[in-house]
Amino acid sequence: MWISEKRNLNFLLKNLKRLQIQSLQNMKNCKTFLLASVVAVAGFSSCSQTAKIEGTLHDAPDSEVIVKLLDVNKYKVLDTLKTNQSGNYKYKLEVKAGQPEFVYLFYKDTKIASLLLQKGDKVNVSSDTLGSFSVTGSDETLKLMDVEKDEAEFNDKFLATAGRLADLTPDSDDAKALKKELSSQYVKYYRSRVKYILTNSHSLTSIPVLYQVVGNGIPVFGQNTDALHFRNICDSLKTVYPESKYVKALDLEAERRQQMLTLGSRISNAEQAGFPELELADVNGQKVKLSSVDSKVVMLYFWNSADAAQNMFNLEVMKHIYNDFHAKGLEIYAVSADTDKAAWASVVKGQKLPWINVCDGFGAASPAISLYNVASLPTVYFIVDGALTQTPKVKDEASLKAYLASVLK
Template identity: 25%
Template sequence: MIKNVCYGLCAIILLVMGCDQKKTYTISGTWENGNGKVVYLKKETREKQFQIIDSAVVKDNQFKMTGDIPQVEKYLLALEKNEQEILLDGEPIEVVATQMTNKNGDKIDAYKMAIQGSHEQKVLEMARGLSMSKSMVGLGGMFAMVQVKDDSVKLDSTYKAVEMMKRAVDERIKNFVDSNSNSLAITYVIGDFIAREYPFEDVERYYNNLTPEVKASYPGQLLKEKMTSLRSINVGGIAPDIDLMAPDGKHVKLSSLRGKYVLLDFWASWCGPCLAEVPNVKAVYEQYKDKGFEIYGVSLDNKKDAWVNAIEKHDLPWIHVSSLKGWECPVAKIYNVTGIPKMYLLDKEGRIVAMDLRGEALKEKMASFFN
């Protein structure tokens, strides 16, 4: 009991101290052939909306910015189209931007940026590398399996090799996050990368492993807020309401289906894996549609004709809605949808009871509700 009280007092003290964490930053560097160009320091105010905090004109291929910020926080350093995240924590940041060349060795109008700073900056850099590794293994694996898709023996061995590489990358990422539990930068890694690529249980575990100082920091508080919103879109949470347009122009709310079991299905007309799952979903719908079950399909199409034609072509007789904004769909952002198909199974109260069930797993779960 006394130990818990002490931890609580420490957290309060850290929070109070965190309210006055004014930092002075210094960002300097060289930009090869960058004379006259402008370096910008930006802060994200809303999703993909940025405010310019500072700027510097390059003279003699060099630039420098200095100023104050209210607390340790992540910013964006922009050299024309080359943008990179930096964590300003009071330690100086050194930047080297070198002009890139084409295959003939000729200089092109593009730059490679190398950034050095504190340990926190190094954590961000290492996380970016691990993120790229995960993406490359995923894309490379898909490409490799497509090449051997007509040979079942090669397909099986390729699948096993790809899965082994994925597990190796996942283990590296796990060890990296676990070994940086005392890092402010790791909060952004957890919130921006781990939360996008891994189950919520992993996000929660990594957060719980953070030190009290990190949890009490401004980045730690931001991560805590993000976890609150993530919890609502995972098993046990009440699914956030959706109000989008159906093909006939009328709006249909997800909450209007309370009292029924609902399969919330994010899909698109161009999504092969989504369409491959259609026979299984249709079979479940036909079996339970008259027993209190409905499907609420949210399309990530951006063209109405493609969306409507896919519904008609594949005979999808359930509820369909879309913002017709593609990946910029505001609902997809709320639900943290980064890949499709993405499915949520909701109970009669709108609570998420399962996620991403496919084929027999979906049939078995539905049977548990009605049989």
């Protein structure tokens, strides 16, 4: 409502002091409000970096629930929770944005929940002490539960069929029929898993699918060409979760499998040599080609002179093997994954190793290591009559001697 300028001036003069006091109070209140708002926002931001679990373990009052985090390839215990008299428990863990976590709950040695938690998730878990459970509040967890359920059902069926097969005569018609059935079961499941990862290429639940095993450890994705699935899924996940430790680990595995695929391709397409060529310097600085070694059997031996156990292996096993079989047609081409060439040469000369010893000084980054897809040391390959063979099951001196005796008759 408008009033005259004179009345307005009198009003302002009369109430000037009160307005000044009120203004100061309003400023104070405003500062207090702003400060409280900042604190509240900071608190909310901090809290939003978590996921919350509320659960009930039925028929287990005053018990313990163990919370474990999947740390790439092993469990890490986060906490042990105490349930109340009703079996209820609560837990809150940090989950960073873009870095979901695989979390598992255990009652003693029994898994009672599998969770894939994202920042801000609030899940409710209901489980019993035998391992049956249900979860609400997380779509990714529901996917993970379906993945585990499908895997368990397939393995139960597959192992049951394999058990029936074990009781039959191998060449009987019934055995042949069961082998065909096992093959059919595997192919059907493999195709279903391929379909799953392709339709869920941006979900972290595809990672455990890629690592599933059949029976006693046979990988579902165990063919060399499955490297393509590992790479494609990894690249898709990197667009969504570039900082996830699970995606970074998958990236390394995809690279390893691609190297295996490349190695297999090189071996199958090699025209003159039946193996990838190496040309490295020996202790005298002279380069020695692997293809120049003219022996019926060449043991391609990857090792590291900085490892005391491998040095002892040279003295206690390798020298005996060499002395027993060298005259019969064995030569050893030993590639050392060392970065200190002087120290390597000192070990070779000190131990008086009589075979071909080479090293490029690049250690684990050596092209020879990646070319032959060496994942651990020591690693042994055999070139028999000029062709790289499938690595035999060599576990110790006895099995090594047995293999060499079989090919150096």
